[in-house]
Amino acid sequence: MKKLIIASTSTIHGSGYLEYLLPTLAVFFADVKDLLFIPYARPGGISYIEYTKSAQKAFAKIQIDVKGIHEFKNAREAIQNAEAIFIGGGNTFELVNQLYKNDVISILQMVLERGTPYLGTSAGSNICGVTMKNTNDMPVVYPPSFTTLGMIPFNINAHYLDPLKDSKHMGETRETRIKEFHVFNETTVLGLREGSWLEVLGDTISLKGTETARLFQKNEIAKELELGVLTIK
Amino acid sequence: MKKLIIASTSTIHGSGYLEYLLPTLAVFFADVKDLLFIPYARPGGISYIEYTKSAQKAFAKIQIDVKGIHEFKNAREAIQNAEAIFIGGGNTFELVNQLYKNDVISILQMVLERGTPYLGTSAGSNICGVTMKNTNDMPVVYPPSFTTLGMIPFNINAHYLDPLKDSKHMGETRETRIKEFHVFNETTVLGLREGSWLEVLGDTISLKGTETARLFQKNEIAKELELGVLTIK
Numbered sequence: 001m002k003k004l005i006i007a008s009t010s011t012i013h014g015s016g017y018l019e020y021l022l023p024t025l026a027v028f029f030a031d032v033k034d035l036l037f038i039p040y041a042r043p044g045g046i047s048y049i050e051y052t053k054s055a056q057k058a059f060a061k062i063q064i065d066v067k068g069i070h071e072f073k074n075a076r077e078a079i080q081n082a083e084a085i086f087i088g089g090g091n092t093f094e095l096v097n098q099l100y101k102n103d104v105i106s107i108l109q110m111v112l113e114r115g116t117p118y119l120g121t122s123a124g125s126n127i128c129g130v131t132m133k134n135t136n137d138m139p140v141v142y143p144p145s146f147t148t149l150g151m152i153p154f155n156i157n158a159h160y161l162d163p164l165k166d167s168k169h170m171g172e173t174r175e176t177r178i179k180e181f182h183v184f185n186e187t188t189v190l191g192l193r194e195g196s197w198l199e200v201l202g203d204t205i206s207l208k209g210t211e212t213a214r215l216f217q218k219n220e221i222a223k224e225l226e227l228g229v230l231t232i233k
Numbered sequence: 234m235k236k237l238i239i240a241s242t243s244t245i246h247g248s249g250y251l252e253y254l255l256p257t258l259a260v261f262f263a264d265v266k267d268l269l270f271i272p273y274a275r276p277g278g279i280s281y282i283e284y285t286k287s288a289q290k291a292f293a294k295i296q297i298d299v300k301g302i303h304e305f306k307n308a309r310e311a312i313q314n315a316e317a318i319f320i321g322g323g324n325t326f327e328l329v330n331q332l333y334k335n336d337v338i339s340i341l342q343m344v345l346e347r348g349t350p351y352l353g354t355s356a357g358s359n360i361c362g363v364t365m366k367n368t369n370d371m372p373v374v375y376p377p378s379f380t381t382l383g384m385i386p387f388n389i390n391a392h393y394l395d396p397l398k399d400s401k402h403m404g405e406t407r408e409t410r411i412k413e414f415h416v417f418n419e420t421t422v423l424g425l426r427e428g429s430w431l432e433v434l435g436d437t438i439s440l441k442g443t444e445t446a447r448l449f450q451k452n453e454i455a456k457e458l459e460l461g462v463l464t465i466k
Contacts, residue, residue: 044409045417090413133374139368141366142379145375172370180277
């Protein structure tokens with residue numbers, strides 16, 4: 001049975017890395033001693049080693065040891081044998097690129113379906129959707145495909161941001177961009193605001209945290225979803 | 234000899250479509266009677282017909298007739314025969330996708346090198362760079378490549394936005410995204426603020442309009458470029 005936390009962000013304003021999620025993670029990963037971290041998204045281009053240190057420091061607070069996937073000879077085996085998996089944020093294009101290059105898409109799908117508990121934040125959440133086509137990231141590398149894990153039947157827009165009032169900037173708002181997406185695609189999109197996350201237990205998907213989420217469906221007016229179990233057609 | 238205007242945006246706050254550029258365009262396109270518009274980027278997903286109407290309305294004010302490329306049987310021929318070309322903004326992924334699908338990349342490069350005057354705004358400016366890897370757009374479609382026209386020896390970040398002071402949002406700033414780009418790429422990036430544009434005459438590139446531009450080079454501190462002729466190594 002799938003067991004996932006899909007968070008908009010790793011960090012909320014004025015708080016340490018993963019800090020706001022730690023009480024939830026302590027329960028979610030209650031039986032976990034060792035966690036596999038996949039640092040492929042490299043936020044700001046930091047190295048796998050540096051990025052893994054951040055994850056180690058955060059998870060040490062709830063007595064979980066973290067190893068980076070780059071420390072294993074065989075990435076597929078590391079995923080297959082992992083007690084739990086965390087994919088952190090950064091650049092979604094590079095993350096997806098590396099997931100394909102390391103040929104770990106299918107094994108990730110297999111172990112997550114089977115019930116290996118998973119935490120995704122930001123880019124690590126985007127890839128739980130059907131495609132990465134709702135990322136906010138810059139396309140700094142060209143991945144072999146935009147198709148992602150499909151662990152949920154819709155796409156995620158992480159760090160969802162409401163239009164800024166009184167802005168004089170003419171760049172598109174997030175809502176406009178998602179509307180453009182629906183000119184070319186059918187997939188439903190959930191805008192997850194910072195401070196909220198999805199908890200996926202089998203087929204039950206719940207919105208948790210502090211913020212409502214914004215649901216975008218093709219040819220329908222966007223609507224707000226309250227915290228609790230979601231029923232997304 | 235190349236003759237291009239590469240503008241950050243079509244529209245500045247509180248002003249009509251292309252309005253702030255019209256005095257410049259009246260001079261730049263002084264000998265032009267008919268202009269070819271390429272509406273592939275479809276801002277907000279509007280149709281080619283609707284988008285072309287906007288361009289027609291704006292150019293009518295400087296006595297230039299506009300035809301959309303979709304009105305021609307053969308897109309390559311339309312480009313080859315065009316007196317002048319304008320590619321407007323919208324979604325850069327879809328624009329590049331259609332440029333490849335319609336097989337017009339090489340003919341565009343040829344006529345622009347030969348001197349057909351060109352106006353690009355936003356997505357239409359991004360594609361003048363070496364790649365589209367510094368677009369801000371959402372990857373709503375998967376183009377066959379991120380390589381673009383290479384009319385200038387660097388990339389454009391259109392609608393360049395300085396970090397918002399006092400923001401509590403944890404998404405990456407534009408500067409952080411461009412720094413991430415330089416972890417994986419060598420190409421220089423110019424952040425063009427709304428209200429400014431590049432004028433390219435042969436090998437001479439000048440920054441015009443109202444705003445300085447921000448230059449990002451790999452392993453160097455970003456710097457501001459003043460209006461006037463640019464010397465970018």
